[in-house]
Amino acid sequence: MKINKIKTAILVAFALFSLSKLTAQETNDSVRHRFTHLKLEMRAGFDVQHSFSDGGSASLSDTTDYGFNGHYFNLLLGGEFGKGFSYFFRQRIIANAGASTFFDNTDFLYLQYQINDHWAIRAGKEAIANGGFEYDAAPINVYYAGDYWNNYYCFQLAGSVKFTDKSQRHHLTLQVANSPYVHYMGKGNEWKQGLLAYSLLWSGDFGFFKTLYSVNFFERKRGQFVGCVTLGNRFEVGRWSWYIDYMNRVSRTDAIFSSFSVISRMDVAIKHVNLFVKGGYEQNMADYPWVSPAKDCFVTPGQRSAFYGLGVEYHPRGSEAVRLHALLYQIHYFPVYDGVVSGRKLTAQIGLTWNIDFLRYFGKRLNSDNL
Numbered sequence: 171m172k173i174n175k176i177k178t179a180i181l182v183a184f185a186l187f188s189l190s191k192l193t194a195q196e197t198n199d200s201v202r203h204r205f206t207h208l209k210l211e212m213r214a215g216f217d218v219q220h221s222f223s224d225g226g227s228a229s230l231s232d233t234t235d236y237g238f239n240g241h242y243f244n245l246l247l248g249g250e251f252g253k254g255f256s257y258f259f260r261q262r263i264i265a266n267a268g269a270s271t272f273f274d275n276t277d278f279l280y281l282q283y284q285i286n287d288h289w290a291i292r293a294g295k296e297a298i299a300n301g302g303f304e305y306d307a308a309p310i311n312v313y314y315a316g317d318y319w320n321n322y323y324c325f326q327l328a329g330s331v332k333f334t335d336k337s338q339r340h341h342l343t344l345q346v347a348n349s350p351y352v353h354y355m356g357k358g359n360e361w362k363q364g365l366l367a368y369s370l371l372w373s374g375d376f377g378f379f380k381t382l383y384s385v386n387f388f389e390r391k392r393g394q395f396v397g398c399v400t401l402g403n404r405f406e407v408g409r410w411s412w413y414i415d416y417m418n419r420v421s422r423t424d425a426i427f428s429s430f431s432v433i434s435r436m437d438v439a440i441k442h443v444n445l446f447v448k449g450g451y452e453q454n455m456a457d458y459p460w461v462s463p464a465k466d467c468f469v470t471p472g473q474r475s476a477f478y479g480l481g482v483e484y485h486p487r488g489s490e491a492v493r494l495h496a497l498l499y500q501i502h503y504f505p506v507y508d509g510v511v512s513g514r515k516l517t518a519q520i521g522l523t524w525n526i527d528f529l530r531y532f533g534k535r536l537n538s539d540n541l
Contacts, residue, residue: 204537207248207258208528213241213310215495215521222514226505230513241521242310244277254284257294277309277325290332297324299345299369301384301400302415304433304450310523314499316452316477317469318417318431323350326367339375351390354467365389380404382415396421396465412436421456421465428456429466442485448499449478459510472507479517491530493523 217239221230248258260277273279273295280294297305304312304319312319328347334340349365367388374381382402387395397420404413414434420426433450457464457471464471479499486492498518505512 203249203251205249205529206256207246208532209246209525210244210528211246211310211523211525212243213521213523215239215241215519217517217519219515219517222516224505224513226512227508228511229505230503230511230515244310256282256284258282273327287338288334288336290334291330292332293329295325295327296330296347298326298328298347298350298367298386299330299343299371299384300324300386300398301371301382302402302417302433303380303382303404303413304402304415304435305400306382306402313481313495313497313519314448314477314479314501314517316431316433316450316475316501317473318452319433321468323353326350328367341371341373343369343371343373345369345371349389351388351396351467354390354463364392378406380406390421390463390465390467396467409439410437411439419454419456419466419468425456429454429469431469442488444483445480446483447478447480449476451476455506459507470510472510474504474506475502476504477501491525491527494521495523496520 216237218234218236220234221232223229223232243263245261245263246259248256250256258278258280260279262275262277264275276295278294278296280292280296282290282292284290300322304315305322305324326348328345330343330345330347332344333342345368347367347369349367352363352365367386369384369386371384372381374383381404382400384398384400386398386400388398390396398417399420400415400417402413402415404411412435415432417431417433418427419429421429431450431452433448435446435448437444437446451474452469453474454464454466454469454471455474457466459470459472461471469475477499479497481495481497481499484494486494496519498516500514500516502514503510503512
């Protein structure tokens, strides 16, 4: 059954490709369809994970797990049509149906209208307008992360307005979306809960220094909010790049700095090789572990943890379609309260990422004025 579903998804991708050629033939130059994305991508690897116990009441057990592991298999489709209209679609191709809603496995499915050089509106499924470069990266390029990244139901149905300044280097986005808390307050008919997220995101570009700053209000119950301030900072100098993100979540006015995440990564590119080190620290001391539901849903209540590691990426002969990687990282859960998981997980991974970019082969034909 699972194999049949994957085959069906691949057939759908090729059907969309064939249909696009037929529909493009019916257009004229003023409304011609131009593809920007048409790709299949996959990442898999061989993982070895060892857990270390610290002897606590809810400690990890001393175990070793290993095997080949499939991480991502995605279909990407995007394009422009009409005057000012564009769309983007990214679907995670997995064997199991969505657990909550029809769009569970769809990251992006939105339509955008570019009003002019400064204003654009967008509606559909997309990421909540949250700052931070760790958050902004495509999941297939994030090899390991902390609880915040893993627990965040960031892809939601939303509507947004975007303003771009004259330099085209600074952008302000105002967005209203379903709150990520709809996934924590009970399964089934999540949209009926009426929980919304309100976000303001600034994307700035000063050349060597770039920003992704945001202010977010997530409704956890009707009329009750969790505030979030995220400061994403990235520096790029030559072959070096470094980002550091700070995310502060406020669920109680008497515990403003009790729940936060700090994440950082540094890269150095040498020809076809990229070396990186990455780490982070997270805590949620604004909630007690025995209180349910938690006010801060991103990090386990009463949890303190750190993760750190290093890795290498290699593109054979400089090909962007194939990437080999090897990495070693550890997640350390510190014992704070009884009943909260503590211990360490050490993971080693060797993997491969590859993609089929159909535009490389068919781009000229797909986007030809002769269609």
